[in-house]
Amino acid sequence: KIIHANHAAIKILAVNEQSIEEENYDDLIQGLNPELTVENLMKRCEFEPESEVFESAGRYYDIRYDRFKDENGKDVGLIMIIQDITQRMKLESMQMDFVANVSHELKTPLTTIKSYTETLLDGAVSDPETARSFLGIIDSEADRMNRLVKDLLQLSRMENNQEKWNMKESDLVKLLTSAVTKVALTAEAKKQKLNCLFEADARVAVVMDKDRIEQVILNVLANAINYTQEGGRIDIDLVVQDREAHIIIDDNGIGIPEDEQSRVFERFFRVDKARSRSMGGTGLGLAISKQIIEEHNGRIELTSRENKGTKVKIILPLSPAVTRGIPNIE
Template identity: 45%
Template sequence: MTPALGAIMFKSIKWRFVLIYFLLVFLSMSIVGIYIVDQLEEIQLEMNSKNMDSRIRFIIASSDPLKSNMWEDKTEEIQKSINSLQVGYNEDLYVILNDEKKTIIAGSVEEVIGQSALNTNKINNYILAKSMDGNPAHIAPPDEFDGEKDPSYYHMSYPVYADGSIKGFIYFVNNIEYIYDTVNESRDIMSKATLIALAITIFLGLILSSSITGPIKDLTAKAEQMSKGDFDHKVDVKSDDEIGQLGNTFNFLIDELKGTMSKLQQEKSKMETTFKYMADGVLTVDAAGSIVHANPVAERLLSLKKEDEDYDSAIVRVKDKMMLNNLKKNNYHGTDILEQNGETYNIDYAPFMNNKNEIGGVIIVFKNITEQYKIDKLQKEFVANVSHELKTPITTIKSYTETLLDGALEERQIAVDFLTVINSESDRMARLVSDLLRLSRMDYSKTKWKKENLSLSDMVSQVLKKLQIQIKNKNIHLQLGKIPEDMHILFDRDGFEQILLNIAGNAVKYTPENGNVYISAYREDNNVVVSIKDDGIGIPPEDQSRVFERFYRVDKARTRDMGGTGLGLSIAKQIADAHDSTIAIKSEINKGTEMIIKIPELF
């Protein structure tokens, strides 16, 4: 085709229409194809992520060693459990201990076992670090890690909890080349489909363009109507003929539409992002009772599924008082409290208006106030306990003092007895205040620990000397096991003595006369373990988890009669925590109690 002939052809509306139609279909098919392929890739990666998450959960659920709280003690059992799993040829599994080095204690790649996960190029440090906040972290290609790009592997780090803290991580890697093979095949199919569609487009364009020239003016009139609200068509034409006029009209409308839609989209995106990442749950319900919007927090609280649309059916599972009819009675304004799974939420709700300025529904906000609620509760309990503990000795002192003032002071023996009681109660209050001050200093990290090399044998002997009178008065049979002379710990001397005094003192106090108290020490996994056991009254199972709480007593009346403040074990626990040590309890009713102190050994 000569340039002159080409110029003549493209001055024709017919050929220009064919060209525009061709480009429109080409762009549409390209955009749709790219979108479908991208969505396919995202769906495949999301399914792979969910499968990995399910695999990890299954591995944890099916492995007893992994359920253990002490992974470092069960590395061989964990490795055997991993070996028994059907780990695919394109998968790698690592069990990482949550210690300082993030040590790999088991896995399907044996050559890295024992190494630090932070120094292993098979593990993505960024993912591992992200999962330390308590949520599973994963990454898909082509994100960078370890200085390289690898589009063939998908990584996931899953934190595993024990006693409220992360004990380790299950790190899973699998090969996803098959996903990209599928995506590439889909892209080839879309390319072939586009070519076929373009061929058909040219053929149909030649037919249709012949029928357009006549009704140009009619189409121009329709375009003017479209400028008032009809946005079903889009063209890109540059000319001065009838099609050009129509193109200019469309362009004007498109520009206006794009500007408006862009603003609306930005506002919508802002709102969706805000709701999605809010720490509070947000739920929007229309006046008919249908759920319009729920952010992830609200979905979790109400256990919402994609098919759930009815608000009352969802809210009745957690709080039937919040059903829509009850909200209407309050004119859609109010507040409430929800307690679920150990968490407390403050519920605030208010109406929103529709375009007719009528109530269109209600917005409900769930604010997590668990910590504040617990703190308020603890503060109230603390004040009540302190008041109660101080009230008893103060009442005793006041009544005995009044008796003395009323004349009993003249009777020397009575006066001496009363003053002895007053002195004892004063000592009791002094001990309580002293314990409270010590706890307060530890709470605010004001206690300065002077850690030094201590001989365990010397410390136990020193404490037993201080308890000698109590032991003798009750005729307690002390069974002291042999403590090696080379057994040393790094600890604050006064702090460790306080722990032993509190625990051994309790053992003597709650053991009946002629009873037995056993004290022994041994090594276990680079730790020194001190066992203080008695054959006293024991502690009920339901109370064992609370004995370290402040002022908590199993038998309140008996404990007060024995002069206890209810703070001894709490103080011992906080001192132990400050020295990276632990205190555990084993007890049976009427058989006795064993307190186990575990301290890192000093080498």
């Protein structure tokens, strides 16, 4: 018989208070773990308190138990603490995956740097052309490591609320036009067409950290350029609806398989790992972009069709001054 069970225990056992009073423990525990009978637990904790972790119906539990004795030292029952540790297990798994990914991402350029350095030390440095080529590769890999560390530090600052935000009311059209100009030469090198569908002389006021929002726009534009074939098309638009500004970047590139689209904002996730690394990507750009936009009370959405193209929407709330009809744009 169960003498006492708090509300958390009742919830974990998925029963009600009446069941606790009327049914015996061994019957109630069957739905959670049939191995946790009184007889089994009493045997396991015969000499000292015991604990174990088990899984049930997709959730993880930490259970600690010991014999309960009266003032004479006689066993009169069992005391048990059950804790739902599902969220903790997920966080620990994420941390382990994160460390493994960081280690892998750093190991790759380090291996390249070491290999080329050893070749130079073995005599290749005497050939100026070879030395220049090798040093260029080493410099490129060092830059890649630097980008990774900078991205990791930025993610860490945002997750710990240590990022400094310079929020001001600014013109989103002007910022978008500037971002498109910065990537124009890269697109031109691939003979791609950047179609600006928005009105360049319009004004859309948004309270934002301009540098951070530009970082997001440039990241999305860079992805569109990188994953769109030569001669491809990238449409850039900005529309206002329901007191929100929608930046829309739509390409006719290689697209993303449907079963992988839900993961594109995960850290280190890449649809095409080899291609992404060859272009210097850290696998953190969209994860950082999502955090930046959410800090602005906005959303970033992605839809894609494989071999057809990808559309990304960056949605930001309009400045309160705009919704009140008061123009005040930096």
